[in-house]
Each structure stands twice: as structure tokens, then as C-alpha cells.
Amino acid sequence: MTPQLDMIGLVASDLPRTLAFYRALGLDLPASADAEPHVEVTLPGGLRLAWDTVDVIRSFDPGWAPPTGGHRAALAFRCADAAEVDAVYARMVDAGFAGHLAPWDAVRGQRYAVLHDPDGTAVDLFADAG
Template sequence: MTPRLDAVGLVVSDMAASLAFYRLLGLDVPADADNAPHVEAVLPGGTRVLWDTEETVRSFDPGWTAPSGGDRLGLAFACDTPAEVDALYERLVAAGYRGHLKPWDAVWGQRYALVLDPDGMAVSLFADAS
């Protein structure tokens, strides 16, 4: 038996703020989930994104502390076109989220940008440049 990636879990300091960001990215997150301690959304293809509040994580791991000193995980969202990368980046920044790297044409052949979610996690937006 080979394990398969089923979900990516995020620990968040403010559930409503985090869900608002990911809804703006296009994830189908339940509308009534903003005050829940645990939320799940299924992506096309079946992989799930899981959100847990810091309090929820501490309920089963009392010694847990928020990471510091840089990213250890990042999410990357594929866009259909380079123009979609630009538009989505601008929409997120206009909504008050922190842009980290404005869209650029990366040497590896993609239009690429980085924006930070409410907890400071880098979220990549990319599309094939061609």
C-alpha cells in the first residue's frame, strides 16, 4: 500500500479572516464556517484543504506553538492564463491582503506571484507564460 496525499492542513489564528482570503482565491468554503474550530473544503480532484484554529490544535497538542522564522509550507494555485495571475494578485491586494512578490515572468516559464494569507503564509499564483 502506498500512502497518497489526501489533505493539506492549515493552522490559523483567525478562522474568519483565513476563510475570507481562500474564498477570494476561489475555494468553495461553507458560508457558515467562519466561527467553526475546524473547516474542510474539497478541491477539484478530491484533495482537501483543512483549517484548524490554534486553539483546536492545542486541544490535542498542548505544547504546540506557532512557527516562526520563515515559511516551511506554501500553497500554489494554478491559474489558466498569465492575465489571470495578474488579476487575482491585484484583487487580493486590493482586498487588503499583503502582496509579497508582484507578478513577474519567471525564468522557468511561468507568470508567477506571491501573496501572503492572513497568517503570513506564502501563497503562489502561477500560470504557464506561453
């Protein structure tokens, strides 16, 4: 069997705040998940997105430390159109989450914006401009 990408795992320093961010983006995460040390959701298409507390990671990797020196990964959320990119970005920033790059017309005919989740992971919003 060839290995297949099944899950993207993120480490959260403040899991309830991180889950609030992803709920605000539209992921269906129950409020009860805020008290759990590991949370995952299956996305359309079957890929899983998961979050663990720092304590969970250190339970099997005692020397784990957050990465330094910039971000090496980003998550990208497709929006229906350019107006939705603008609206979601504004809603997230108005809710107190970190906006990084306000919406702009990117090359390749896309509307793009970048947020940061509470742990600094880049979260792109994009839509075909057409």
C-alpha cells in the same frame, strides 16, 4: 497500502479572516464555516485543504506554538494565463490581503506572484506564460 497524500492542514489564528482570503481566491467555503473550529474543502482531484483554530490544535497538542524562522511551505494556485495571475494578485491586494511579490515573468516560462494568507503562509499564483 502505501500512504497517500490526502489533506493539507493549516492552523489559522483568525479563522474567519483566513477563510475570507481563500474565498477571495475562489474556494467554495460557506459563510457558516466562519463559526466552526475546523473547516475543510475537497479540491478538484480529491485532495482536501483544511484549517483548524489554534485552540483545536492545542486541544491535542497543548505545547503547540506557531513555527518560527521563516516559511517552510507554500500553496500554489494555477491560473488560466498570465493576465489572470496579474488580475487575481491585484484583486487580492485591493481587498486588503498581503501581497508579497508582485507578478513577474519567472524562469521556466511562467508568470508568477506570491501572496501571504492572514497567517503568513505563502500562496503562489502561477500560469504558463505561453
